[in-house]
Amino acid sequence: MGRSVTGEPTTQPATALLVLGCPQVPVQTSIALYLISRLKKSDIVPTVAGNKAANTLLVVADPDRHYLGEVMDLDRAVVMITEKKRDFDRCFVFIHNDAGITYAGTMSAISKAKVYAIIYGEHYEDLVKQIDFPCITIAAKAVHNPLPLKKVIDEVAPWAA
Amino acid sequence: MGCVESMNYEIVLRDATFKESREYIKKTYAEFRDVEPGFKVFDTHVIGLPPIAIGLEGDFVIFPFTKPCHGTFLLRVEDKEEAARLWALKK
Numbered sequence: 001m002g003r004s005v006t007g008e009p010t011t012q013p014a015t016a017l018l019v020l021g022c023p024q025v026p027v028q029t030s031i032a033l034y035l036i037s038r039l040k041k042s043d044i045v046p047t048v049a050g051n052k053a054a055n056t057l058l059v060v061a062d063p064d065r066h067y068l069g070e071v072m073d074l075d076r077a078v079v080m081i082t083e084k085k086r087d088f089d090r091c092f093v094f095i096h097n098d099a100g101i102t103y104a105g106t107m108s109a110i111s112k113a114k115v116y117a118i119i120y121g122e123h124y125e126d127l128v129k130q131i132d133f134p135c136i137t138i139a140a141k142a143v144h145n146p147l148p149l150k151k152v153i154d155e156v157a158p159w160a161a
Numbered sequence: 162m163g164c165v166e167s168m169n170y171e172i173v174l175r176d177a178t179f180k181e182s183r184e185y186i187k188k189t190y191a192e193f194r195d196v197e198p199g200f201k202v203f204d205t206h207v208i209g210l211p212p213i214a215i216g217l218e219g220d221f222v223i224f225p226f227t228k229p230c231h232g233t234f235l236l237r238v239e240d241k242e243e244a245a246r247l248w249a250l251k252k
Contacts, residue, residue: 020229021229022229022230024230050229051228051229051230053230054229074229075206078199078206078208079206081199082198082199082206097232098178098179098232098233099179099227099228099229099230099231099232099233100229101179101210102179102208102209102210102227102233103208103227103229105179105198105209105210105211106198106199106208106209106210109197109198109199109210109211110197110198110199130180132210133210
């Protein structure tokens, strides 16, 4: 049994969607696997949505699917949520460029999920300033080393919220 | 979004932020329609920060198309039927 984002008990397990950005910044794959692990330990079922490269990086890194569950194409996820065929309790959007902001704003508008904007990369402060829609911002200057971002995620503990 | 990629489109703007592309549409095209994220243009659900501006110029539809690794492109596509459908939307 999971808990909904409002904290009420539900018979269905809680769910989370991880929206991956372009994988050109190395910390994304590492943090995604870490977050999936923490979500699963809290009985939250994670689904990953990204482009082919971002998804493949995860699938190859976890061949026995110790961490990964469902992996889907990002465009397909947008279509399913828009058409109300599916939704999630939490949505984590990985952001290191303007496209990431655009996807987070879209998720905030089309999904009922509690949206977390995970912002990283060299220019993370500029990106934080662009957030003008409802979401929880988790941000750190992290490019190659995932630890600064992991630290902020641990402080927010979105799996427990 | 294979559909868009197979269209005969013109790239009006590239490497722009989403907000820049919205401002460009509003400044450049006398007619545009504001839509919400997920609104269908051709066979694509447009994404972006609401409201998303879709430009109209005769039979041409001008709309943003965002890819995670390449940012936002502003595309201009000629399609009489789709343009007519969008023209018919309330401002």
